[in-house]
Amino acid sequence: AQTVTQSQPEMSVQEAETVTLSCTYDTSENNYYLFWYKQPPSRQMILVIRQEAYKQQNATENRFSVNFQKAAKSFSLKISDSQLGDTAMYFCAFLIYNTDKLIFGTGTRLQVFP
Amino acid sequence: DAGITQSPRHKVTETGTPVTLRCHQTENHRYMYWYRQDPGHGLRLIHYSYGVKDTDKGEVSDGYSVSRSKTEDFLLTLESATSSQTSVYFCAIKEDRGLEKLFFGSGTQLSVL
Numbered sequence: 001a002q003t004v005t006q007s008q009p010e011m012s013v014q015e016a017e018t019v020t021l022s023c024t025y026d027t028s029e030n031n032y033y034l035f036w037y038k039q040p041p042s043r044q045m046i047l048v049i050r051q052e053a054y055k056q057q058n059a060t061e062n063r064f065s066v067n068f069q070k071a072a073k074s075f076s077l078k079i080s081d082s083q084l085g086d087t088a089m090y091f092c093a094f095l096i097y098n099t100d101k102l103i104f105g106t107g108t109r110l111q112v113f114p
Numbered sequence: 115d116a117g118i119t120q121s122p123r124h125k126v127t128e129t130g131t132p133v134t135l136r137c138h139q140t141e142n143h144r145y146m147y148w149y150r151q152d153p154g155h156g157l158r159l160i161h162y163s164y165g166v167k168d169t170d171k172g173e174v175s176d177g178y179s180v181s182r183s184k185t186e187d188f189l190l191t192l193e194s195a196t197s198s199q200t201s202v203y204f205c206a207i208k209e210d211r212g213l214e215k216l217f218f219g220s221g222t223q224l225s226v227l
Contacts, residue, residue: 004156006156033214043220043221044220044221045157045204045206047215047217050214091156091157093157095214098211100162100208100211101159101162102147102159102206103159104149104156104157106155106156107156
C-alpha cells in the first residue's frame, strides 16, 4: 500500500525564520509526483510546490523549496523568511504515475508567530 | 478557485436521510475527485471519475456513490447518512493524465446528527 507520513502534527516558527516540515512516503513504484499543499484557515487547498520523482533537482517556488531524497523516500518542505500568512495546515501528497490517485499525509499545522 | 463550485457549502442533516453534494467545474477537465477531510486523517479519496460515466472507488468508498452524466458535474451521494460521515468534503479536478496538478473546490461542511 502507498502511504504518506507526516510525523510532526504541529510546528511553530517566528516570523522571518526558516522552518522545515518533514514528509516520508512508501511506495515500490519508481515514477511518481510529490506535492505540498497549504490549507489556511479559509479551508482552501492551495498547491505550494510539486516535484517529479525522475528529476534530481529540488523544486523551488520563491520562499518554498523541497529537499527530495528519493532513496530515503523523504520529501521535506523548507519555508524561508516565514510570514504570518504562512500560518496554515500543510499536507504532503504523492501520485503514482498512471494511477490518477493523489494520496495525502495527515498534515502538519504550522503557526507563525510575530 | 480554478472554476470549481461546490454546493451546498454547509449542510446539516439527520441520520438515515439521503444527501447529495454537487461539484461543478467550468474548466472542461477530464478528471474529478471527491475527498473527505477529517482531523488526524488528512484527505482521503472517496471516488473519482476519469470521464463521463467512468468512475472508480477510492480508499473510503463504503456508504458513498457517485455519478457523472456530464463533464462539468460530479455528484456525491450518501444514500443513508450516518454520523461517521460528518466531515468536510472536497471536490478536485485535474486536466488530464500527465498534467498532474489537482485543483480543489472550497469544500462542503456536512454534519450528520
